[in-house]
Amino acid sequence: MTRHDNVAVIGGGAAGMSRAATLANHPDRFKAALLERCDVVGGQATSIPLDEHQYDPPWTNNGISKRAFNFFHQHGYPPQEVQLQQVKQYSDDIKKFGFFLKAIKWTLPILGLVPISIMLRVFLFSKDFGNKMVYPLILFLGARNQTTRVPSAIVERLFDDPNMKLWDYDPVTLLPNLPTNHAKGVTVRTGAEVSGVPSRSGKGVKPRVRDVATGNTTDEGFDEMVLSVLADDSLRILGQQATWREKMVLGGAAFYDDITVTHCDRKYFEKHQLGHRWQHYLRVVPGMMFLHGRNSTHFAGSWTLVVILARC
Secondary structure (H helix, E strand, O other): OOOOEEEEEEOOOHHHHHHHHHHHOOOOOEEEEEEEOOOOOOHHHOOOEOOHHHHOOOEHHHHHHHHHHHHHHHOOOOOOOOOOOOOHHHHHHHHHHHHHHHHHHHOOOOHHHOEHHHHHHHOOOOHHHHHHHHHHHHHHHOOHHHHHHOEHHHHHHHHHOOOOOOOOOEOOOEOOOOOOOOOOOOEEEEOEEEEEEEEEEOOEEEEEEEEOOOOOEEEOOEOEEEEOOOHHHHHHHHHHHOOHHHHHHHOOOOEOOOOOOOOOOHHHHHHOOOOEOHHHHHHHHHHHHHOOOHHHEEEOOOOOOOOOOOOO
């Protein structure tokens, strides 16, 4: 991106809003417009109404917590207070984890392809350190029951790779405190659906924007475009403009289930998982670095979690 770029951020979920906020922190370099097809921003963080007589709560965000509490109580696991940073107990493991990250980086791709569960045992980390400090970090990838099988290189990339980094390693606390981010100056346009991209090149991009309320469609010019939507939606928007690299990388974003449904029955919990397949970590995650910036197009993603950290 160059100075004073006019950037279109497609998608108003957590990824798009985070990207727009980052751009807005540099008003001398960027002018950002956030385009969201729904009438509100927030993506998966928003609430939708439910049939209160059928599901008990009137909104999904209220109901998820209530049903989860009831389910865990029913099976003998009441909610308890938790410590997010169990520093003293795992101080030796935390210090050794820095060397672990370097070792994986130095031996890429050989040791990097080995599942994280095996490498933690090879480096003699305590079992609790893996369960309570390392695996929860991998859950941010949406790995679910594939967490222990994620390649060690992915974990190393989350700390070291400039394109994938989520955290800076801290030898004392493992994860440092994150700064507060405040941003202003983004033009937010709800009800603006990007249905396609008629043209794009290294000189700019023209997304086709449809006004959901009126149905009017216009081709708008921007210097850069950031697709902050699901991988299959990105391919649909790009259409014939999608390159072979984008088709190969984005086409590998496969899930166990494409739809999440809130249930309160035990059979559903036992049979259904919403998580990435192993191909996602071998094909999509490392391949994204080869897509960014080509044809004035960038990509942004996020991990949206529902975490219950409370007590009755």
